[in-house]
Amino acid sequence: MADRYKMVNGERIKLTAEEEAARDAEEAAWEAGAKDRAMANLRTKRNNLLKETDYYALSDVTMTDAMTTYRQELRDLPGTVADDATAADVDAVTFPTKP
Amino acid sequence: MSIIKLNNRAVKDATAVGSITGLGNLKFISRSTASSSSSLSITSGIDSTYKEYIFFFNNIHPATDNVVFSFNGSDDSSSHSYNITKTTTFFDAYHSESDSETGLSYKSSYDLAQSTDYQPLTYQVSNDNDACVSGFLHLFEPSSSVFVKNFIARTSGNNEDNHAQDDSVGGYFNTTAPITALDFKFSSGNIDSGTVDMYGVL
Numbered sequence: 001m002a003d004r005y006k007m008v009n010g011e012r013i014k015l016t017a018e019e020e021a022a023r024d025a026e027e028a029a030w031e032a033g034a035k036d037r038a039m040a041n042l043r044t045k046r047n048n049l050l051k052e053t054d055y056y057a058l059s060d061v062t063m064t065d066a067m068t069t070y071r072q073e074l075r076d077l078p079g080t081v082a083d084d085a086t087a088a089d090v091d092a093v094t095f096p097t098k099p
Numbered sequence: 100m101s102i103i104k105l106n107n108r109a110v111k112d113a114t115a116v117g118s119i120t121g122l123g124n125l126k127f128i129s130r131s132t133a134s135s136s137s138s139l140s141i142t143s144g145i146d147s148t149y150k151e152y153i154f155f156f157n158n159i160h161p162a163t164d165n166v167v168f169s170f171n172g173s174d175d176s177s178s179h180s181y182n183i184t185k186t187t188t189f190f191d192a193y194h195s196e197s198d199s200e201t202g203l204s205y206k207s208s209y210d211l212a213q214s215t216d217y218q219p220l221t222y223q224v225s226n227d228n229d230a231c232v233s234g235f236l237h238l239f240e241p242s243s244s245v246f247v248k249n250f251i252a253r254t255s256g257n258n259e260d261n262h263a264q265d266d267s268v269g270g271y272f273n274t275t276a277p278i279t280a281l282d283f284k285f286s287s288g289n290i291d292s293g294t295v296d297m298y299g300v301l
Contacts, residue, residue, distance in 0.1 A: 004289070005135065005137060006138045007131055007133055007290075008140045009141060009142055010130070010132065023137055027288070030286045040208055044204065048202045
């Protein structure tokens with residue numbers, strides 16, 4: 001791997017071996033968490049889409065069958081991701097289309 | 100509307116204008132320019148000279164896609180370690196270029212509770228050629244020996260999902276020791292380019 005440099009008060013300084021090792025560990029930990037972050041992002045998007053249609057559940061609003069199906073598909077979404085899916089697989093999940 | 104009177108006299112009749120003192124001012128202190136830098140540190144100029152410091156991030160561009168831009172502080176006088184205990188909040192708003200997604204939410208995955216970790220300023224930063232993050236961080240009275248050191252930050256960027264993303268952070272370094280340095284970096288990869296300008300507030 002190419003040497004890394006840090007910028008300190010405008011001066012470009014090569015990382016020490018210890019700093020390189022620490023940065024390697026940080027980046028490895030970041031990479032290891034990629035799928036968890038993708039799943040969290042998926043849930044956030046799903047929750048926002050559900051919120052957009054929550055008002056259909058009010059007692060004075062009639063929810064269509066299509067809307068019921070859409071909201072159920074959203075709720076099921078995280079569970080449809082395979083255990084061995086990668087972060088890229090999670091990012092590529094297709095959301096149901098709002099009726 | 101233009102000023103037409105000064106001290107109850109028409110401006111055209113005024114013969115002198117008294118000096119105005121005591122007003123606030125921003126004092127430029129330094130500019131740090133990233134150039135394929137693993138981190139960007141400011142270890143000079145953060146002291147008791149000013150009650151407030153502002154750091155402006157301009158066009159911070161990551162080498163790696165989908166990364167978190169974050170910062171931490173140091174209370175060391177030299178050989179800085181960036182590990183100050185912090186408690187913080189984080190919330191964001193986003194809107195997709197396709198106009199199909201919007202959101203406004205608290206992000207518990209990016210706040211801290213008495214943690215020495217780096218504090219995210221924004222997340223999912225894209226490394227598309229035209230993508231970058233800009234924003235600011237206010238640090239209040241970093242040299243106080245009495246109080247914790249409050250900060251607030253706000254960033255705007257186009258994230259890796261092609262969203263406009265507006266992130267707000269608030270919190271404090273939970274220490275009464277002076278904060279002497281700040282460090283900025285991405286969660287992975289270099290800061291390809293961008294500047295951090297530091298100002299003191301008089």
